[in-house]
Amino acid sequence: MEKIANQTILQPLTLDRQLPEGARQHKDDDWMCILCEHIEKNEKDSKKILQHLYFTHHLIISDANDIADLKEYLKFWNKEYKGHKIEEYCTTMLWKQKPDGTKTEEDEKYYLLSDIVPKDKELRLNLQKKQVEIALSRHQFERSDKNYNRGCLYCRSVIDPTRYSYIEHLYSKHFLHLGKPENLVFIDDLIDFLEEKLSNLVCIYCEKIFKDRATLKEHMRKKGHKKINPENEAYDRFFMVNYKIKEPPVKQQYPQKSYTPRDFQESNPVEDDDKEIFENEDSEWSEWSEQDKEILTTCLFCVHKDKDFNELLGHMKLIHNFNFEEITINFNFYKKVKLVNYIRRKVHLKQCLACDENFENAEILLTHLSHENHTRCDIKSFDKPEFFFPTFEDDNFLCHLDNFDENDDMSDDSFGAVISEDRLLSINEDAEMLSREKFIDI
Amino acid sequence: MIGPSTEEVTSMADVAPAQRGGFKQGFGGRGRGRGRGRGGRGGRGRGRGDKEGNQKEWVPVTKLGRLVRDGKIRSLEEIYLYSLPIKEFEIIDFFLGRSLRDEVLKIMPVQKQTRAGQRTRFKAFVAIGDSNGHIGLGVKCSKEVATAIRGAIILAKLSVVPVRRGYWGNKIGKPHTVPCKVTGKCGSVSVKLIPGPRGTGIVSAPVPKKLLQMAGIEDCYTQCRGSTTTLGNFAKATYSAIMQTYAFLTPDLWKEMPLTKTPYETYADFLSKPAAKTSGAIRNQEF
Numbered sequence: 001m002e003k004i005a006n007q008t009i010l011q012p013l014t015l016d017r018q019l020p021e022g023a024r025q026h027k028d029d030d031w032m033c034i035l036c037e038h039i040e041k042n043e044k045d046s047k048k049i050l051q052h053l054y055f056t057h058h059l060i061i062s063d064a065n066d067i068a069d070l071k072e073y074l075k076f077w078n079k080e081y082k083g084h085k086i087e088e089y090c091t092t093m094l095w096k097q098k099p100d101g102t103k104t105e106e107d108e109k110y111y112l113l114s115d116i117v118p119k120d121k122e123l124r125l126n127l128q129k130k131q132v133e134i135a136l137s138r139h140q141f142e143r144s145d146k147n148y149n150r151g152c153l154y155c156r157s158v159i160d161p162t163r164y165s166y167i168e169h170l171y172s173k174h175f176l177h178l179g180k181p182e183n184l185v186f187i188d189d190l191i192d193f194l195e196e197k198l199s200n201l202v203c204i205y206c207e208k209i210f211k212d213r214a215t216l217k218e219h220m221r222k223k224g225h226k227k228i229n230p231e232n233e234a235y236d237r238f239f240m241v242n243y244k245i246k247e248p249p250v251k252q253q254y255p256q257k258s259y260t261p262r263d264f265q266e267s268n269p270v271e272d273d274d275k276e277i278f279e280n281e282d283s284e285w286s287e288w289s290e291q292d293k294e295i296l297t298t299c300l301f302c303v304h305k306d307k308d309f310n311e312l313l314g315h316m317k318l319i320h321n322f323n324f325e326e327i328t329i330n331f332n333f334y335k336k337v338k339l340v341n342y343i344r345r346k347v348h349l350k351q352c353l354a355c356d357e358n359f360e361n362a363e364i365l366l367t368h369l370s371h372e373n374h375t376r377c378d379i380k381s382f383d384k385p386e387f388f389f390p391t392f393e394d395d396n397f398l399c400h401l402d403n404f405d406e407n408d409d410m411s412d413d414s415f416g417a418v419i420s421e422d423r424l425l426s427i428n429e430d431a432e433m434l435s436r437e438k439f440i441d442i
Numbered sequence: 443m444i445g446p447s448t449e450e451v452t453s454m455a456d457v458a459p460a461q462r463g464g465f466k467q468g469f470g471g472r473g474r475g476r477g478r479g480r481g482g483r484g485g486r487g488r489g490r491g492d493k494e495g496n497q498k499e500w501v502p503v504t505k506l507g508r509l510v511r512d513g514k515i516r517s518l519e520e521i522y523l524y525s526l527p528i529k530e531f532e533i534i535d536f537f538l539g540r541s542l543r544d545e546v547l548k549i550m551p552v553q554k555q556t557r558a559g560q561r562t563r564f565k566a567f568v569a570i571g572d573s574n575g576h577i578g579l580g581v582k583c584s585k586e587v588a589t590a591i592r593g594a595i596i597l598a599k600l601s602v603v604p605v606r607r608g609y610w611g612n613k614i615g616k617p618h619t620v621p622c623k624v625t626g627k628c629g630s631v632s633v634k635l636i637p638g639p640r641g642t643g644i645v646s647a648p649v650p651k652k653l654l655q656m657a658g659i660e661d662c663y664t665q666c667r668g669s670t671t672t673l674g675n676f677a678k679a680t681y682s683a684i685m686q687t688y689a690f691l692t693p694d695l696w697k698e699m700p701l702t703k704t705p706y707e708t709y710a711d712f713l714s715k716p717a718a719k720t721s722g723a724i725r726n727q728e729f
Binding site: 132136139140143180181182183240241243244245284285286287288289290291293294295333337385388389390393395396398399400401402 | 546547548549550551552553560562564565567581583585586587588591628629634636638639641642643645646647663664665666669670671672673674675677678
């Protein structure tokens with residue numbers, strides 16, 4: 001019984017642990033000073049730290065309000081400035097006035113930290129990009145997440161399962177215009193924000209305070225204030241359209257080719273400045289590339305990962321004395337699949353491939369394999385139908401086995417021929433009606 | 443929770459102020475708040491108090507659309523049989539509406555430098571399928587995310603193709619895998635789909651896996667080549683490979699069929715009549 005228990009795998013296996021994307025990140029409210037150890041704790045905005053920098057160090061940050069993430073910015077420069085003088089990265093200005101306004105006889109030195117310094121420019125750009133990325137991944141999460149559950153701001157009903165249905169409910173039942181759900185991001189925060197406003201009896205649009213909830217509701221209804229004020233900057237971060245990068249963009253890789261216009265028009269009218277409607281479709285698809293998310297393939301024996309399959313084969317040849325290409329030289333595709341799954345299972349169960357000996361952990365198994373040269377297997381042991389099924393659900397090794405240059409070879413005797421489906425009966429009737437036999441009488 | 447006020451929910455008075463000022467305020471707001479764009483809101487047509495889009499009747503503008511609307515064409519496969527180009531997405535909705543599920547694969551901001559500064563637009567990549575033999579892909583770029591998604595869904599519906607499935611080994615139950623090895627290529631990426639036995643599942647990277655699931659293929663091995671980090675080309679190559687399943691001539695398709703008239707010919711007299719307003723016509727928004 002133990003042997004069977006040792007050999008069965010009862011739950012799905014994966015090679016890589018996937019972290020949930022877009023999960024809420026806890027922000028710390030500490031603002032660090034660049035030049036000294038002073039830290040402003042638990043502050044909602046940047047006023048105090050900027051004041052500290054100005055009064056204590058005579059330091060001004062140019063366009064501080066445009067910086068995407070001021071906390072990260074300050075942290076970066078705090079690290080950079082360790083052991084350097086202020087003048088290295090800042091431009092110095094002279095002014096006959098102290099920070100609090102009193103005039104002085106001599107010039108006082110003031111320092112300006114701006115994006116003239118290339119490091120600063122790069123930093124600002126990267127912070128913006130990161131912010132856009134965070135917003136996009138959060139937007140993706142909110143779009144697909146079906147575990148949302150929240151009570152409505154106005155009525156007693158609980159809306160689920162998606163955030164979009166919540167926004168739709170507010171619009172359709174309570175005529176509260178927040179915007180099209182797809183244009184919003186950080187919806188949880190937005191609803192919290194609105195809830196706070198309403199419970200403090202403050203109008204969402206004009207920010208006036210009212211005596212009680214009934215008057216507030218009446219005011220918002222009558223004045224048409226059941227919407228977000230476009231002038232109000234506090235709401236900017238909830239709308240996707242505001243996540244822009246304010247620097248020159250990366251050059252587009254493909255030139256805009258002229259394209260034969262499509263015959264049809266969509267229901268949306270064509271926008272005037274959208275002169276690139278007739279873009280070449282291929283270039284449209286190739287814009288989507290994620291350079292940092294390389295799919296890595298894991299070695300069959302150890303935990304070494306590589307993005308290039310041939311490099312991985314070289315690794316196995318060198319380190320584990322296992323020449324995959326040589327062993328599988330006459331194997332058809334399905335045999336290769338079975339071999340890979342077999343090896344994966346054996347290594348997962350920490351058993352040797354050739355002699356079936358059990359080991360305590362992976363390292364001992366590896367030393368045994370290299371020592372005894374047991375990185376080879378018997379065809380009979382892996383040519384079983386159970387090894388058609390991948391041992392690991394996300395095993396990328398199986399996606400590189402077939403040689404594309406070979407002709408599609410159907411002469412496999414390890415299984416029966418692949419049969420194409422018969423068409424579904426309902427369609428068959430139509431097809432049969434067209435068949436020649438029906439026309440014999442004519 | 444603060445108590446509800448049911449009068450507020452059902453009172454007609456609520457509709458009136460929105461009718462008066464809703465549209466205008468939306469536009470005025472856009473003009474005032476330059477650079478604080480919040481374009482999405484003005485677009486909601488609240489003039490007649492109905493939700494946008496859903497209750498508008500479909501008035502077909504193509505011949506095929508007219509035939510479909512009046513029920514002259516029985517199934518989507520008839521359209522595929524004659525290789526008629528589909529130019530109205532409502533046709534697809536008519537036949538597949540309820541079972542179609544769309545999935546937004548990615549939204550990316552793309553930028554262009556203009557004389558007036560930066561122009562950011564959002565590009566949406568959408569895949570659509572009914573998990574039972576139909577798959578489509580669409581991409582659309584627009585200033586707002588919502589418009590891009592909607593446009594991409596429409597384009598995806600227009601690109602819906604049938605998927606041929608087959609059996610591996612014995613013909614028990616429903617077809618579950620691709621009928622033969624098929625390859626698709628887009629850019630530098632090549633994707634090859636290989637049949638597999640029942641229970642294999644889809645052995646591939648996440649992007650093709652999603653597409654194959656939406657197409658209704660249950661078991662399949664995939665082989666990929668080229669720069670698979672270009673996920674756009676990867677998706678397109680998978681779609682192209684899936685499309686090949688019906689392009690491949692297997693022996694059971696050798697039966698000779700006589701040439702028949704296309705629906706345009708068969709229903710020529712119906713089409714020559716001017717488009718009458720049919721109140722008893724089949725509505726496509728029941729889905």
